[in-house]
Amino acid sequence: MDDFKISIDVVGMSDYAEGGPEFIPIIGEDMEQDTDDSPIPTELPILPLRNTILFPGVIIPIAIGREKSHRLIKDVDETKGYFGALTQIDYKVDDPGVKDLYKTGTVARIIKILQMPDNSTTVIIQGKKRFELEEMLGDDPYFVGRIHLLEDTEPQGDSTREYEAVVSSLKDLSLTLIKQNPNVPPEASFAIRNIESPAFLINYISSNTDIPVKEKQRLLEIHDLKDRGMRLVEFLVREVQLLEIKNDIQSKVKRDIDQQQREYLLQQQMKTIQDELGSSPLEQEIKELEKQASEKKWSNEIAELFKKELEKLHRLNPASGEYSIQYNYLQTLLELPWNEYTEDNFDLKRAQRILDRDHYGLEKVKERIMEHLAVLKLKGDLKSPIICLYGPPGVGKTSLGKSVAEALGRKYVRMSLGGLHDEAEIRGHRKTYIGAMPGRIIQGLRKAGSANPVFILDEIDKISNSFHGDPASALLEVLDPEQNNAFHDNFLEVDFDLSKVIFIATANTLNTISQPLLDRMELIDVSGYVLEEKIEIAKRHLIPQQMENHGIPKGRISVSRRTLAYIIEHYTKESGVRELNKTLARLFRKIALKLATDKEVKKTIAVSDLREFLGIEKYSKETWQDNKFTGVVTGLAWTAAGGEILFVESGLSKGKGQLSLTGNLGDVMKESAMLALEYLKSHARYLNIDEKAFDEQNVHVHIPEGAIPKDGPSAGITIVTSLASSFTGKKVKARIAMTGEITLRGKVLPVGGIKEKILAAKRAGIREIILPQENKKDIEEIKPIYIDGLTFHYVDEIKEVLNMALEEK
Incomplete structure (x- = not known):
């Protein structure tokens, strides 16, 4: 293994040489003083160090691995001279060159050479002074370079007190790190306390602090000891903070583990006690699940799955979160009706x-x-x-x-x-x-x-x-x-x-x-109800239900059919009966209040009594108005609340043939109006309309109730009829309504919502309805009660619509 830093006892080393224990002190004033008075030459052998920075006065061990390093150490030891220690920029390089070394290093001398039990060589060296490499003179058999010694500068004058404060802070931070770090022996604090030289203290802490090699090299390159100390304080503060966080996390984890171990011990003790007394609750739960499973009608596949999952539950620790998930899964399987059916009643x-x-x-x-x-x-x-x-x-x-x-x-x-x-x-x-x-x-x-x-x-x-x-x-x-x-x-x-x-x-x-x-x-x-159906629903279901809900005795109050019809037409506006049910609930609440306060209440509620109970009418009955004016046509529309009638109005004014559309219309309805006008322009002669009228008059189409959005193609023939009435001056026949989509060539296409539209027309007093020919099949499916009193005209083309709807001039 090549040169790298190894840990040593912070107090010293012992039992490393023949002849018994020997003590090498690492503290003392002589450590940063040159006990050897021999001058340091300007040309020195250069030893590359891996992952290690040597500071002046500090003693470190290095392991020698390279052949060049062995030769250098041998020659320097024989001459009792000095050598220069430079750190590699990249410690992974096995054969470093000049470019692979930092320029600033430390002059060192050999204190002891040790032969380790594994036949490797370890050298104890001490730093003397910092130097800067000026030039590398050779590399055979090892590096030799010309150096320039660097002096450390200590503060003078007013800066002395600040320097002392920095040194004191370094000592305190080092002691804190030693105290909080369990990996550092307590004897290290003895070494820190006994260092009296500020310069050596800074170098010693810099060498032994666990900071990156690059940062240590930067510390070595700082000439001013106060600045070096300040930079070192920054590193130590960060290390203390990180160590505090680390210790806090470890403490929390230890508490959690201790709690888990305690719970596990208690669980084991409880299990032992339960085994002595009989089966445990866990065993009872599993037996209960097995009993329920034996009664299920499920297939063999599901039975095998349940058995497999039950064995998995048996292996789980009841204290784990997975146990409850697995138990819930098995419980769900048991509660599902596998092949369990109710018998259908075929009466x-x-x-x-x-x-x-x-x-x-x-x-x-x-x-x-x-x-x-x-x-x-x-x-x-x-x-x-x-x-x-x-x-x-x-x-x-x-x-x-x-x-x-x-x-x-x-x-x-x-x-x-x-x-x-x-x-x-x-x-x-x-x-x-x-x-x-x-x-x-x-x-x-x-x-x-x-x-x-x-x-x-x-x-x-x-x-x-x-x-x-x-x-x-x-x-x-x-x-x-x-x-x-x-x-x-x-x-x-x-x-x-x-x-x-x-x-x-x-x-x-x-x-x-x-x-x-x-x-x-x-x-x-499921279309909406007509008035007669709503009255029947109210008589059969809604009124008895509301009387029971409001504590009114059966037979105490009755509501006539005429009164119900008035409520439906003037207090509700819907296809269903939900709003009617709410209105009847409001009516019986008022009646209940009167009965509870001993006030007189008629047995039969008449139309004249409704304002007292329900207030002013909310809606006016949709009725056909009149045909006094040209350009006004009654159309039929479908909404989510059922069918409605709508009026299409058109008017002409002097202008340049512009078309205006109002009434909150959607894009489809606007397109229908444009189609209607284009159809009239192309069939002006057939309708006896002066073609100049389209260029000399502006056309305005309006559909009342502008707050309500309207869209869809079903108002196509209604708009055509309205425009034709305005241009020809012919009025629309009385009590007639229409619905249907148009094309540019004059065809009338079918539309939807026929039943709802017919109900709306019947409520409004319409007698005749114009429908597309293809909607005739929809009329055949409607009960006769819905269409009683209505006459239907089925058309294929717009010309038929205009012939039926417009009166003679």
Whole structure:
């Protein structure tokens, strides 16, 4: 091994030579004084040192490995002379050149040469004075160089007190390091305290401080002892701080380990005591799990998995965090309904009675459920359907699930998907994570206790995605009858059969649901209720429920059909009955207050009493207004709350043919207006319109209620009719409304929401409705009660619309 620094006793070395122990002191004034009066020559042999810096006055041992170094030490020892010690810039270089050595070093003399037991040679050397290499004179058999001695300068005058303070600080910091560092023997403090020479103290601490070699070299190159001491203080302060932090960390870790050892000892003692008294609680838990597993109806694959995981639990320490995770996993496996099904009730008449009792209307949904029951009764086994009920709020989509579950005799589970943005909510977390749990599908089945419940996926159109994943994509497997017989949950890590579950999803709109998800579901439109249906729902369900909720005796108060109709038309504006239910709750709260304060309350609530209980009417009934003015046409629109009528108004003024659109219109509706105007321009002769009118007059189209955003193509024929009325001066026929999309060549295209639009037209007193020809099939599916008193005109082209809608001039 080449030259490198080795540790020595900070007090001295002993028992290293033949003839008994010998003591080499490392402290004392003679250490930095030249006891040999012989002058130091200007040309000296140069010994490269590895990873070691020699300071004046300091004694260090060095191991000799290179052949050149052996030759140099031998020659210097024979002549009792001096040599120069220079440190290598890179200690890894085996054969250093002049460029590989620092220029500043220390003149040294040999104190003792030792032959070690492993036949290696160690030389004890002492630094004398600093020098700077001026020129390298040769390198055979070893380096010889011309040097220039450097003198250390000590402060004089006013700087003396500051110098003394620096030396004192160095001594205190060194003693602190020795005290806090368990690797340094306590005798080292004796050496520090007995050094009286400030210069030697600085050099001694610089040599023995655990700082990088580069930093030590910089210290050696500083001429002013006060500056060298100040730089050394910076290093020692940093070392003291690091040592304090290190000791603090070790202390905390030791306390934690001691606590763990104490707990482990107590656990072992407790286990011994429990073994003496009988089986331990751990053994009892495992036996209980084994007993529950023996009663499960699961497959051999799941049984083998459970057995394997139970053996893993047995090997775990109950005090570890992994034990609780493993126990929770096994508990989840046991609580799941593996091959456990409730028996379906195939009494179809009873099922029909339950569905009719709980929900008025909703014929399509009831018919679909009855079909499923009938096939299940005949075949005995059938993959459950994936049904999606979509329609406006408050029409009973969610509550329908309870009725279906009761009709089938199945358990009922509801899962709200509104605002869900984490895929793990569907598929679960992997059980390696702290706090992991299965997804909400598996949790719902565990709660139901059967593998064939009616599972409601509420508000499926409100799912969002984020950086946690896309829950809608995770639902693709759940809602695919061809795949969900092997649903994979990340927590379970085994497949679970969902094919017997009846999934019923609900949504207000289909626009936000991805197409792959829509393809997997059977879509059933749950449209809004007409006035007559709302009255029936209120009489059968809402009023009895609210009377019971408010403590009003049955038969004490009655609400006439006329009063209910007035409440629906003037205090609510919705397709469903949710707002109606809130309004009735407010009505019965007022009645309950009067009854509780012994005030007189009529047995039958009349229309004239409503203002007292409900205040001023919130809405005015949507009615057809009149046809006194040209350019005013009644259109039909669909909203999330149901159908509405809207009025399209157009007017002409002198100008240059500019088109203005107002009324908070969307891009599609604006495009419809532009199409309508272009159609009129291209068919001006057919309509007997002066073509100059388009260039000499500005056109303004306005749709009232500008605070409400409006969009969609279904107002196309309404806008055409309004513009045609303004340009021809012909009024629109009385009590007629229309809806349909237009094309530039004059075709009328079908639109959606026909039932809701018809209900709105009937409420408003419309008698005739113009519809696209292709929407005729939608009318055929509507109950006669909805279209009673209405006349429908089906059109293919805009010309037909204008012929029907405009009066003669």
